[in-house]
């Protein structure tokens with residue numbers, strides 16, 4: 761079992777804390793905030809409604825998402841814009857998802873959000889977003905809404921390469937995109953459209969509703 765007590769997390773999201781894997785600097789371990797699941801459990805009315813605490817676990821949701829049709833095809837190009845998945849790993853603070861740590865040289869990659877707040881929409885970032893969109897359309901990767909803080913900027917041959925590190929999966933209520941290319945195409949187009957409205961909302965000072 762991996763002990764994470766002595767290690768300072770490099771980031772925290774709304775749901776999970778992220779560590780560099782102590783035995784493998786190329787990998788990231790994410791644990792659902794200790795306490796978060798218990799908080800939900802304590803709130804009995806919620807717990808009763810959903811029964812299983814598992815339905816709140818982002819790591820389990822992600823594990824299922826990595827098992828989606830598009831990713832089972834075995835085409836290596838699948839990984840060009842997605843952190844690789846290495847399964848679940850036991851740690852002393854709970855089960856962790858183990859994924860590829862995206863870096864920029866010796867640094868941990870910054871998010872698209874950080875970049876946009878600093879630089880705005882540059883030609884360089886526009887190009888890398890276009891490449892990312894082409895990949896989404898080509899492979900019909902199902903994601904939840906693509907939010908700039910869930911996308912990070914890796915570098916390959918001095919070019920920015922956008923990588924999904926959170927938010928894989930589908931938020932369609934009826935899971936047609938999981939089974940049919942026709943519905944998957946429509947679904948992916950809508951995610952791209954909404955990604956741009958979120959980017960523009962972020963850049964315009966977040967007034968009103970972004971959707």
Ligand SMILES: Nc1ncnc2c1ncn2[C@@H]1O[C@H](COP(=O)(O)OP(=O)(O)O)[C@@H](O)[C@H]1O
Nearest residue numbers: 771772773774775776788860861862909925926
């Ligand atoms: N594989 C990764 N490589 C580099 N940075 C990452 C990686 N995973 C997460 N991060 C950083 O950690 C932050 C929080 O991780 P995230 O998976 O989004 O947590 P949450 O599920 O709580 O939203 C991200 O916004 C990003 O800055």
Ligand SMILES: [Mg+2]
Nearest residue numbers: 773909910926
């Ligand atoms: Mg996140």
